[in-house]
Amino acid sequence: MTFKPARLLLALIAVAAMPAFAQNAAVVNGKPIPLARVDAVVKQVVAQGQQPDSPELREMVKKDLIAREVMMQEALKKGFEKDATVKQQLDSARQTIVINALVRDYVAKNAVGDADIKAEYERYKVATGDKEYHVRHILAENEADAKAIIAKLKGGAKFEDLAKTSKDTGTANSGGDLEWALPSSFPKPFSDAFVSLQKGQVGENPVQTPAGFHVVKLDDTRPAKVQTLDELKPQIVDMLQQKKLQAYQEEMIKKAAIK
CATH class of the missing domain: 3.10.50.40 (Chitinase A; domain 3)
Structure with missing residues (x-):
């Protein structure tokens, strides 16, 4: 559906006039599901090229999050979060999430430079012939x-x-x-x-x-039909980033007190 200017203005006014509790997509047995969570899932689905952003997609995501919340609440009632295997899996998931945050921060602060990319490409050309x-x-x-x-x-x-x-x-x-x-x-x-x-x-x-x-x-x-720098740049950047990360990890291992 396409909004006409007047209808779009009314929609924007309505959003601005909503009270704070309207920032939730839903509330399940008193537990809110923030709209931000819906936005995050929709953004991920769109980025993966699965579907375009649409009211239908957002409704589907909302229903899925509600169903997950209902199941989560039931699981907590039955005490599954106290199960030893579940605790181990949660610890592993938490570790992965935190490490990924560290990796993203390191990559953002230690970007691969253009000079390094060009040098690696030249090495590739020499090796390729x-x-x-x-x-x-x-x-x-x-x-x-x-x-x-x-x-x-x-x-x-x-x-x-x-x-x-x-x-x-x-x-x-x-x-x-x-x-x-x-x-x-x-x-x-x-x-x-x-x-x-x-x-x-x-x-x-x-x-x-x-x-x-x-x-x-x-x-x-x-x-030889050698691929251009522009064609290979994403692969080169990824490889050099992996090398940086590996060196970063190895340096931390050297400094760690390991028995």
């Missing part, structure tokens, strides 16, 4: 089998044909194709092997990883 590689491989169970495959390739066998014997069943039927990827996507011994190859070249020696022994071929290279 400026090239993508189109790589193929044949996975063998042992070094001897891998060397035998290399010998067959030198003898004129086709890589795609021998790849059908690969222990990597996911790529065996596609000629050992690992598609385009950055070196950082692979274990370092594997990536070190193919970045040193020329286009179309097969590695002279098998490469060992936890998966087995690989015969590696480089099909081609192209400039």
Whole structure:
């Protein structure tokens, strides 16, 4: 429903004229449920993108809070707050709430600086590299089998044909194709092997990883499509904040008297 100017003015006047007790959404057996609590829940629901703010949403939240209050009062009557398990859970919840408040305060007062964000992004670019590689491989169970495959390739066998014997069943039927990827996507011994190859070249020696022994071929290279700073900034900020928090926590642990 859309308010016309005159009706909106009357609504505002009515709100201003309400007595103080009207700041409660409801009163259940003498226990008030503040409107602020409804507002907080509505704000959370809207922020999560579940529903837009509306009278229907607010009524639904109000009814839910009333139902929870009724249940809470009944639980208190039956003495459940004195149950040992409930007490333990309450202590744990209280600890989490208080710690979260500490974390929010620390993050607010120790924001990640633009210089740190840019430096981390530059480190990411260096680690990522400026090239993508189109790589193929044949996975063998042992070094001897891998060397035998290399010998067959030198003898004129086709890589795609021998790849059908690969222990990597996911790529065996596609000629050992690992598609385009950055070196950082692979274990370092594997990536070190193919970045040193020329286009179309097969590695002279098998490469060992936890998966087995690989015969590696480089099909081609192209400039890498590295994500921009703006694209990665939220992830970088989150990572740097986590590092700050971890260092803060470790410093407090060092100072604590722990027996």
